[in-house]
Amino acid sequence: MSSIAVSTTINGDDVEFLCRADETLLDVLRNRLGLLGAKEGCGTGDCGACSTIVDGRVVCSCLVLGAEAEGRTIETIEGMANGSELHPLQAKFIEHAALQCGICTPGFLIAAKALLDVNPEPTEEEIRYWLAGNLCRCTGYDKIVRAVQDAALEMRGERA
Amino acid sequence: MSFDAAFQNQNFKSVGTRPLRPDGVDKVTGRARYGADFNMPGQLVARVLRSPHAHARIVAIDTARAAAVKGVKAVITAADLPDLSNGDKALFNILDNCMARTKAMYDGHAVAAVAAIDEKAAKQAMKLIDVEYEVLPHVVDVDAATEPDAPILNDAVFTTGIDPAPTTASNVANRSEFGHGDVEAGFADADVIVERSYRTEQTHQGYIEPHACVASCNPDGTADLWVCTQGHFVFRQNCADLLGLEVSKLRVTSSEIGGGFGGKTHVWAEPVALALSRKAGRPVKLVMSRDEVFRASGPTSATSIDVKIGATKDGKITAATATLRYSNGPYADIWAELGAMTSFACYDLKNVKTVGFEVLVNRPKVAAYRAPSAPMAAFAVESAIDELAQKIGMDALDLRIRNAASEGTRSSYGPVYGPIGIGPTLEAAQAHPHMTAPLGTNQGRGMACGFWFNFGGQTCTDLNVNADGTVTLAVGTVDVGGSRASLSLVAAEELGIDYQDVKAVVADTGTLGYNDMTDGSRGTFSSSMATISAARNAIAVMRQRAALTWDIPVEDVYWEDGHAKAAGAKYGNLAPLSVKEIAAESGNTGGPIAGHSELVADGAGVSFATHICDVEVDPETGATSVIRYTVIQDAGKAVHPAYVEGQYQGGAAQGIGWALNEEYIYGEDGRLQNPGFLDYRIPVCSDLPMIDTQILEIPNPNHPYGVRGVGETSIVPPLAAIANAVSNAVGVRMSHIPMSPPRILAALSRQKGE
Numbered sequence: 001m002s003s004i005a006v007s008t009t010i011n012g013d014d015v016e017f018l019c020r021a022d023e024t025l026l027d028v029l030r031n032r033l034g035l036l037g038a039k040e041g042c043g044t045g046d047c048g049a050c051s052t053i054v055d056g057r058v059v060c061s062c063l064v065l066g067a068e069a070e071g072r073t074i075e076t077i078e079g080m081a082n083g084s085e086l087h088p089l090q091a092k093f094i095e096h097a098a099l100q101c102g103i104c105t106p107g108f109l110i111a112a113k114a115l116l117d118v119n120p121e122p123t124e125e126e127i128r129y130w131l132a133g134n135l136c137r138c139t140g141y142d143k144i145v146r147a148v149q150d151a152a153l154e155m156r157g158e159r160a
Numbered sequence: 161m162s163f164d165a166a167f168q169n170q171n172f173k174s175v176g177t178r179p180l181r182p183d184g185v186d187k188v189t190g191r192a193r194y195g196a197d198f199n200m201p202g203q204l205v206a207r208v209l210r211s212p213h214a215h216a217r218i219v220a221i222d223t224a225r226a227a228a229v230k231g232v233k234a235v236i237t238a239a240d241l242p243d244l245s246n247g248d249k250a251l252f253n254i255l256d257n258c259m260a261r262t263k264a265m266y267d268g269h270a271v272a273a274v275a276a277i278d279e280k281a282a283k284q285a286m287k288l289i290d291v292e293y294e295v296l297p298h299v300v301d302v303d304a305a306t307e308p309d310a311p312i313l314n315d316a317v318f319t320t321g322i323d324p325a326p327t328t329a330s331n332v333a334n335r336s337e338f339g340h341g342d343v344e345a346g347f348a349d350a351d352v353i354v355e356r357s358y359r360t361e362q363t364h365q366g367y368i369e370p371h372a373c374v375a376s377c378n379p380d381g382t383a384d385l386w387v388c389t390q391g392h393f394v395f396r397q398n399c400a401d402l403l404g405l406e407v408s409k410l411r412v413t414s415s416e417i418g419g420g421f422g423g424k425t426h427v428w429a430e431p432v433a434l435a436l437s438r439k440a441g442r443p444v445k446l447v448m449s450r451d452e453v454f455r456a457s458g459p460t461s462a463t464s465i466d467v468k469i470g471a472t473k474d475g476k477i478t479a480a481t482a483t484l485r486y487s488n489g490p491y492a493d494i495w496a497e498l499g500a501m502t503s504f505a506c507y508d509l510k511n512v513k514t515v516g517f518e519v520l521v522n523r524p525k526v527a528a529y530r531a532p533s534a535p536m537a538a539f540a541v542e543s544a545i546d547e548l549a550q551k552i553g554m555d556a557l558d559l560r561i562r563n564a565a566s567e568g569t570r571s572s573y574g575p576v577y578g579p580i581g582i583g584p585t586l587e588a589a590q591a592h593p594h595m596t597a598p599l600g601t602n603q604g605r606g607m608a609c610g611f612w613f614n615f616g617g618q619t620c621t622d623l624n625v626n627a628d629g630t631v632t633l634a635v636g637t638v639d640v641g642g643s644r645a646s647l648s649l650v651a652a653e654e655l656g657i658d659y660q661d662v663k664a665v666v667a668d669t670g671t672l673g674y675n676d677m678t679d680g681s682r683g684t685f686s687s688s689m690a691t692i693s694a695a696r697n698a699i700a701v702m703r704q705r706a707a708l709t710w711d712i713p714v715e716d717v718y719w720e721d722g723h724a725k726a727a728g729a730k731y732g733n734l735a736p737l738s739v740k741e742i743a744a745e746s747g748n749t750g751g752p753i754a755g756h757s758e759l760v761a762d763g764a765g766v767s768f769a770t771h772i773c774d775v776e777v778d779p780e781t782g783a784t785s786v787i788r789y790t791v792i793q794d795a796g797k798a799v800h801p802a803y804v805e806g807q808y809q810g811g812a813a814q815g816i817g818w819a820l821n822e823e824y825i826y827g828e829d830g831r832l833q834n835p836g837f838l839d840y841r842i843p844v845c846s847d848l849p850m851i852d853t854q855i856l857e858i859p860n861p862n863h864p865y866g867v868r869g870v871g872e873t874s875i876v877p878p879l880a881a882i883a884n885a886v887s888n889a890v891g892v893r894m895s896h897i898p899m900s901p902p903r904i905l906a907a908l909s910r911q912k913g914e
């Protein structure tokens with residue numbers, strides 16, 4: 001089977017890769033580009049562990065084909081921190097103990113970032129429904145919701 | 161050096177604080193490496209062929225066509241994993257579960273595996289493995305399996321634990337019994353008796369990370385395994401036994417683990433990956449799909465439980481019995497036994513008897529799931545207790561307080577309790593504002609108690625004091641949810657140094673002595689004990705070094721606040737030496753400074769919890785939502801309270817999913833119909849409220865800091881707490897878990913029909 005050449009932007013960098021027609025974006029990120037931060041929890045769009053942002057929208061990268069990345073702008077967990085400075089969401093997740101095993105964490109951070117990008121002041125209910133596509137089996141979500149609320153507060157500059 | 165594990169009260173400086181976890185940055189940046197994030201040069205991709213039948217004899221397997229596929233490097237069947245169990249039944253069962261030998265025992269049972277250069281070749285080869293099955297009658301239901309005409313799974317299984325020994329094969333593998341007193345006399349003394357039967361369906365641990373490993377059998381007879389596991393030393397032993405390796409030849413490294421909850425205490429795919437690697441002569445990566453995780457790894461038991469409890473009018477329980485049937489999958493284990501032991505552990509009972517039956521069914525081999533077997537037993541008992549309170553006309557909380565076990569109580573499973581937390585958690589519940597908050601229409605409040613033993617076990621820890629005075633702590637218990645932070649706190653506390661100066665790592669099997677699994681809530685309990693012991697040994701070395709530096713007898717050097725100090729007025733002008741100062745001189749005073757510890761952590765203090773929950777039931781749809789939830793649990797001593805709260809919340813959330821929604825659904829054909837997160841729906845963020853927690857600290861007398869295990873008890877009460885809340889909300893008593901909308905609707909319409 002011949003490969004498809006794809007040009008895309010990942011975390012601000014121009015990236016080119018070859019992939020087969022049946023490879024998912026998640027496969028490409030993990031197996032071809034060495035970006036292992038997105039996880040495969042199910043491969044069927046049900047867990048959100050593979051969440052990435054494509055052209056500003058959160059997607060399950062296990063449901064996107066690698067070839068569909070052509071010409072798009074992709075954000076992954078590896079691009080979330082600014083150098084060695086953590087994004088407020090990342091810092092708040094650690095501070096609030098919003099991760100136990102941490103396998104779901106990259107997906108939650110990506111989804112939460114996409115939420116705060118469009119809605120800087122979400123209610124608890126909005127956070128809960130926005131994050132309903134991400135499964136966490138460890139935390140019961142309590143500390144995740146609090147971390148997102150606190151990060152939103154900080155990003156709005158309402159508290160240092 | 162003898163180690164005194166007795167509790168000593170003290171003012172903690174580090175323990176009880178909430179510092180940032182050491183692995184936090186790796187985990188929020190995507191750098192942490194989990195099971196599937198490791199790769200080796202030249203590695204092959206493995207796939208496992210699984211039985212589509214619930215029960216079938218394997219007449220023949222022909223792998224020739226698959227092996228001929230371009231890019232396929234190895235195809236294996238049971239023949240490539242010869243039986244080395246040598247009469248060890250438990251080991252044989254592990255082997256048979258990893259790769260079916262003569263019969264496939266459940267839908268999803270592995271029958272063959274391939275390793276190929278890529279996914280495509282592996283998948284193609286899978287289609288070309290020819291398996292000839294003779295399909296056999298199957299049974300998946302725990303009660304149906306005990307019927308006289310049920311198909312027998314294993315002709316060699318005769319019920320043990322009954323006298324006289326039976327002469328015909330049975331699906332009931334074992335009978336166990338616990339209790340004391342005279343229950344018949346006790347029931348005769350009762351004014352009120354409640355007698356009910358309950359069922360719970362099979363659920364999965366639901367870790368988000370599927371099982372994954374990379375195995376490499378090397379030409380020199382050694383082997384390496386990188387794997388997500390709760391116990392790499394146990395995995396090493398199992399894999400070495402199954403493959404005929406000496407344990408020293410197999411090095412197992414535990415990756416970061418993406419959830420386990422008991423499900424990653426068993427080998428499933430690792431021996432298969434090693435066998436493939438051995439045959440192919442190349443490293444092999446095996447990652448289970450979610451479908452495979454559901455069909456072929458770790459669910460908990462489905463159960464059928466009968467409970468009878470009698471009490472006097474004033475609320476004293478006079479007798480209690482329970483009969484518990486737990487499905488085990490195809491291999492006998494001790495799941496019903498654990499249920500029988502835990503059933504009445506919360507109460508002080510004069511007359512009590514529990515009987516457990518291990519039932520074999522054509523479902524996947526049951527694995528531990530967080531306080532394994534206790535939630536189902538607690539569901540039955542705590543539901544019956546609530547009903548008993550109603551019948552007597554007594555508050556359910558008062559009834560529990562009246563009968564709660566306390567220090568000196570002989571537990572229903574045998575031992576006499578030391579200081580325990582059941583009474584205090586109940587009293588805290590009574591005082592909690594949640595208990596008196598107003599409720600709306602179709603809302604109800606329920607409560608329930610739970611118990612778990614907690615395990616200790618074999619533990620080995622190394623503490624190295626580096627030349628700059630920082631400390632590296634190497635532990636052998638896998639960090640499933642923040643234990644590196646907790647253990648760093650303990651090392652800092654004991655040495656009297658800053659948390660920031662301790663770095664805890666999980667060592668592989670080649671660099672540390674044997675450690676039992678991280679299971680039974682033992683991780684922080686046992687490894688903190690070993691860490692304290694190792695730190696005390698390191699302190700002994702540092703005292704010697706200080707003595708040497710000062711040229712005074714070591715007996716005159718004591719340790720306080722992170723410093724060696726000279727005792728007595730005669731040394732008045734000797735300034736205390738800090739860890740950093742002693743470490744800096746270590747090259748001149750005898751070399752590296754380390755403390756080692758190997759011990760069996762005995763005396764894991766038992767753990768109790770009381771949960772309160774409010775639900776709202778929609779009478780139109782039968783859907784139940786949890787609107788408020790409070791967990792009160794004894795931690796002994798909360799080392800890192802944020803992660804203790806996390807354990808309380810996580811267990812409650814899993815219990816809520818179990819109570820309301822999660823279940824394995826089998827078709828008539830014995831095949832699992834919902835092996836995915838779409839149809840096996842675990843709670844999502846919008847399903848749950850905040851989960852309030854209250855940590856009680858009743859010190860465990862057998863741990864220097866009073867620590868008890870905290871990981872598991874939180875999943876025990878929710879099933880019953882929610883069932884009791886539903887009963888209080890809409891007046892129907894649910895005896896079948898999960899309380900899914902159709903089941904609640906059916907109960908509501910039955911109630912209307914009456």
Ligand code: FES
Binds near residue numbers: 039041045046061
């Ligand atoms: S792996 Fe993509 S949603 Fe689960």
Ligand code: FES
Binds near residue numbers: 098104105137138
């Ligand atoms: S922290 Fe383990 S799944 Fe979320």
